[in-house]
Amino acid sequence: MSKAPRVIYWFRTDLRLHDSPALAAALDLKPECLYPIWTWDPHYVYRARVGVNRWQFLIDCQNDLSQGITRINKNSKLLVLREAPQTLLPKLFKEWRITHLVFEKDTDAYARERDDKICEIANEMGVRVITKSGRTLYDSDLLVKTNHGKPTMTIAQVQAAAAKLGKVAEPLPPPTHLPDFGDLSLEGVEQEKPQPEPDFNRTHRTGDEGSYEGGIAGPKGDFSVPTLEELGLQEATTPHRGGESLALQILEGVISNETFTATFSKPSTAPTAFEPQSTCLTSPHLHFGSLSCRLFWHKVQEVLDKYKGKASEPPTSLHGQLLFRDMYFGAQAAIGYPFAQTAMNDHCRFVPWHLPSKVDEKTGLITGEYEVDDPQKEEWFNRWRDGKTGFPWIDALMRQLALEGWIHHLGRHAVACFLTRGGCYIHWERGAEVFEELLIDHETACNVGNWQWLSCVAFYSQYYRCYSPIAFPQKWDKEGAFVRRYVPELKDMPTKYIYEPWKAPIQDQKKAGVLIKGDGEQEKEGDLSLYPKPIFDFPKQREICINGLKGAYSVGLHGDSPKVLDGTWKEMFDDDAEGPTEGHKGGPAGSLDEEHAHNTEDLNPHKSTPSKKRGAQTTLENTFKKART
DNA sequence: AAATTGTTGGAGGA
DNA sequence: TCCTCCAACAATTT
Numbered sequence: 122m123s124k125a126p127r128v129i130y131w132f133r134t135d136l137r138l139h140d141s142p143a144l145a146a147a148l149d150l151k152p153e154c155l156y157p158i159w160t161w162d163p164h165y166v167y168r169a170r171v172g173v174n175r176w177q178f179l180i181d182c183q184n185d186l187s188q189g190i191t192r193i194n195k196n197s198k199l200l201v202l203r204e205a206p207q208t209l210l211p212k213l214f215k216e217w218r219i220t221h222l223v224f225e226k227d228t229d230a231y232a233r234e235r236d237d238k239i240c241e242i243a244n245e246m247g248v249r250v251i252t253k254s255g256r257t258l259y260d261s262d263l264l265v266k267t268n269h270g271k272p273t274m275t276i277a278q279v280q281a282a283a284a285k286l287g288k289v290a291e292p293l294p295p296p297t298h299l300p301d302f303g304d305l306s307l308e309g310v311e312q313e314k315p316q317p318e319p320d321f322n323r324t325h326r327t328g329d330e331g332s333y334e335g336g337i338a339g340p341k342g343d344f345s346v347p348t349l350e351e352l353g354l355q356e357a358t359t360p361h362r363g364g365e366s367l368a369l370q371i372l373e374g375v376i377s378n379e380t381f382t383a384t385f386s387k388p389s390t391a392p393t394a395f396e397p398q399s400t401c402l403t404s405p406h407l408h409f410g411s412l413s414c415r416l417f418w419h420k421v422q423e424v425l426d427k428y429k430g431k432a433s434e435p436p437t438s439l440h441g442q443l444l445f446r447d448m449y450f451g452a453q454a455a456i457g458y459p460f461a462q463t464a465m466n467d468h469c470r471f472v473p474w475h476l477p478s479k480v481d482e483k484t485g486l487i488t489g490e491y492e493v494d495d496p497q498k499e500e501w502f503n504r505w506r507d508g509k510t511g512f513p514w515i516d517a518l519m520r521q522l523a524l525e526g527w528i529h530h531l532g533r534h535a536v537a538c539f540l541t542r543g544g545c546y547i548h549w550e551r552g553a554e555v556f557e558e559l560l561i562d563h564e565t566a567c568n569v570g571n572w573q574w575l576s577c578v579a580f581y582s583q584y585y586r587c588y589s590p591i592a593f594p595q596k597w598d599k600e601g602a603f604v605r606r607y608v609p610e611l612k613d614m615p616t617k618y619i620y621e622p623w624k625a626p627i628q629d630q631k632k633a634g635v636l637i638k639g640d641g642e643q644e645k646e647g648d649l650s651l652y653p654k655p656i657f658d659f660p661k662q663r664e665i666c667i668n669g670l671k672g673a674y675s676v677g678l679h680g681d682s683p684k685v686l687d688g689t690w691k692e693m694f695d696d697d698a699e700g701p702t703e704g705h706k707g708g709p710a711g712s713l714d715e716e717h718a719h720n721t722e723d724l725n726p727h728k729s730t731p732s733k734k735r736g737a738q739t740t741l742e743n744t745f746k747k748a749r750t
Numbered sequence: 751a752a753a754t755t756g757t758t759g760g761a762g763g764a
Numbered sequence: 765t766c767c768t769c770c771a772a773c774a775a776t777t778t
Contacts, residue, residue: 388758436757531758582773586759593759674773
């Protein structure tokens with residue numbers, strides 16, 4: 122007769138009680154006791170980039186989950202344990218006489234490596250491991266297999282595979298009972314403190330990082346959910362809060378509006394809308410698992426089934442948004458570690474962007490540090506990140522991102538295009554890292570996938586379709602309410618100049634209480650606020666970028682090309698690889714000061730084109746002729 | 751081989 | 765508001 126199961130249910134990213142196939146599997150075991158645990162993975166604390174707002178959201182989720190567990194069983198709660206799962210779990214298996222480990226499968230490259238190791242150890246120790254897929258509509262590995270073993274790179278491929286795989290699984294109801302946990306003794310367990318270097322999150326800490334200081338069960342010894350204070354983090358600034366209770370309320374709000382749900386079309390939702398925003402803001406809940414994507418899918422389906430009018434369809438519909446998520450997860454599942462970088466990634470085009478990542482020679486993985494090939498480009502990057510580019514639309518978005526941890530999808534398009542192929546010509550990996558740090562809904566698969574899309578290195582290739590930081594927001598927000606909200610220096614700027622304040626006559630600037638001057642370092646001059654001059658002439662940079670992309674496409678290297686890996690790609694490009702040089706080596710920004718001294722220079726794109734285009738073409742021929750022979 | 755399609759560009763004109 | 769053109773990528777369909 123075998124003993125009754127003693128189960129660890131390991132909540133990882135997936136923090137939900139509703140529709141957790143893995144939790145259902147754990148309960149199917151009819152365990153004698155169940156330990157619902159969360160482990161502080163030092164990878165998350167130090168190596169992933171996690172800003173305070175995402176920490177806050179996660180802590181909200183944990184508190185809500187813990188309360189949810191206690192509502193079902195007053196003798197149970199979420200147990201938060203401060204140690205890496207690879208070292209901690211084997212000790213717990215022994216200490217708590219565990220028979221089964223159950224968790225939801227994770228296809229992130231690091232998570233897979235970690236979980237494989239854990240499974241191996243569990244196997245050796247005679248602990249049975251049960252995993253279930255629950256993070257996506259379809260199991261990502263199965264999706265890839267159905268896509269002929271290839272990464273899912275288009276939504277059509279996902280839809281074709283989904284048609285073969287059949288309907289999205291029905292969401293599972295929340296559990297009605299949860300067993301007590303057993304003995305919580307940690308007598309025989311010694312905490313192994315993690316190696317904190319490198320620590321990419323140091324900038325967020327006011328005090329010492331303290332998540333491993335109070336022992337495995339935390340400073341109170343009661344396995345409680347940590348506070349930002351305990352983690353040594355500054356206070357969060359986001360108004361968006363986490364937790365399944367809240368997520369279900371949002372979902373209810375969405376589906377109770379039948380027309381919104383049935384006719385939702387992402388490209389026609391305004392990126393400039395705030396309070397309320399134009400989309401549902403469920404992405405952080407999908408990331409942390411405080412909302413099930415399958416529950417979302419079927420709730421939307423119920424509305425569609427009874428909707429009489431003309432409904433929207435994938436890819437622009439709500440279902441389409443969820444399918445895109447599965448697409449990026451499928452691509453990541455198939456490509457693995459290289460998916461999140463250019464190096465070794467056969468699906469990623471090589472473009473000689475500025476500020477390229479340093480690559481670890483042994484592992485081939487990017488290190489998180491980058492090469493400053495041109496100090497001016499680093500200045501552009503810093504000003505982009507800090508919302509001081511001098512383009513109000515870009516700056517407003519970047520400030521909203523830093524403050525609230527969320528910006529609309531099209532806003533992400535605008536800033537991503539601006540940093541990479543439609544402005545700065547800086548590496549998409551730099552932008553992805555900033556988003557990773559600041560977004561509360563950050564998901565490696567979706568973030569990396571979208572950066573590749575926007576920079577035209579994978580998923581998308583129409584690099585000549587470029588977002589203007591002036592014309593694009595004008596389409597949505599003529600008055601510039603969004604800019605006035607997030608860039609308060611410009612709140613009284615006349616509407617005519619709101620997206621290009623450098624054009625405002627000096628009298629108008631003064632009347633609006635702001636001077637367009639400097640690089641954003643200085644905030645005030647006397648009574649007047651200062652707002653920076655633009656980092657460059659947008660139409661000029663746009664042309665440089667488009668020609669650069671054209672060249673890189675014609676060279677045709679990918680992340681796994683030998684020339685990319687050994688650095689000899691440089692032979693295929695001129696030194697100023699991004700395009701026409703024509704005496705702009707010092708950079709167009711240098712000439713800006715003079716050009717805009719009178720604030721009347723017309724920076725309207727597409728004005729100067731015909732003669733210049735020929736010039737660019739000729740230079741391009743020269744730049745890439747080696748590649749063609 | 752040519753035509754079509756692809757979630758979300760911009761300008762100019764009717 | 766809708767249409768065409770711009771100059772032009774790549775995967776898929778015909």
